[in-house]
Amino acid sequence: MSAFSTFDIAGSALGTSQFWLDTIGHNLANLNTVRPGDEEPFRAHMVVAQEIRGLNASQGRGVAVTAVVEQGGDAPRIFDPENPMADEDGYVVHPVVDLGGQMTDLIIAQRSYQANLQVVSEAREAYQSALRIGRG
Amino acid sequence: MPIQPIRMPAAVDAGVTGPRAASDVDFSKKIGDAVQSVSNAEGRADAIATDLATGGSTNVHELMLATTKASLQMDLMVQVRNRAVEAYQEIMRMPL
Numbered sequence: 001m002s003a004f005s006t007f008d009i010a011g012s013a014l015g016t017s018q019f020w021l022d023t024i025g026h027n028l029a030n031l032n033t034v035r036p037g038d039e040e041p042f043r044a045h046m047v048v049a050q051e052i053r054g055l056n057a058s059q060g061r062g063v064a065v066t067a068v069v070e071q072g073g074d075a076p077r078i079f080d081p082e083n084p085m086a087d088e089d090g091y092v093v094h095p096v097v098d099l100g101g102q103m104t105d106l107i108i109a110q111r112s113y114q115a116n117l118q119v120v121s122e123a124r125e126a127y128q129s130a131l132r133i134g135r136g
Numbered sequence: 137m138p139i140q141p142i143r144m145p146a147a148v149d150a151g152v153t154g155p156r157a158a159s160d161v162d163f164s165k166k167i168g169d170a171v172q173s174v175s176n177a178e179g180r181a182d183a184i185a186t187d188l189a190t191g192g193s194t195n196v197h198e199l200m201l202a203t204t205k206a207s208l209q210m211d212l213m214v215q216v217r218n219r220a221v222e223a224y225q226e227i228m229r230m231p232l
Contacts, residue, residue, distance in 0.1 A: 004205050004208060011197065131208070
């Protein structure tokens, strides 16, 4: 256990939240990415996060991104022969991105980032108070 | 009701018998280590700041955490030094 372990724990969560925000940004950026009808569509990325365990099993060390998986489900295959991406039969596949779900996740990710910044702020105040013990 | 004398617990009693060996607490080495550790923390913060400024993969929060840690470690070292100097001055003021 290092001297300022709260910072490391909150830092790991900040990194994870940042990664989640980036991923949601990527998904939203590809909201209109169509592909030819015979290809795999763009699928929203989903972040898998797991806790980091310390040497002592009861003591957590934060959180880490362990995997990024793609959202399942059927992609809308649409007849659009004018589209430059259309295949020989005139079909394109639209991406598998749930806009409502992504916006909700965006709020959660942003709140998670904010919550961990609050942890950092409180920890800093606590450490500073500890350093004031016995002063004056 | 008879008043019982207060006894020191055995463990504490054993700990205070006789002065410690001088090599046990080498204060100058300890404070040297603390200064070294603060210097390392500042070096890390510097490296992260350079990485961030030159478009590396570092995030903003990592820099802020590193600088906060360095600053707190510096404060801690200064507090330890203040206590040590205070104790020294207290002893120097002792009339003999």
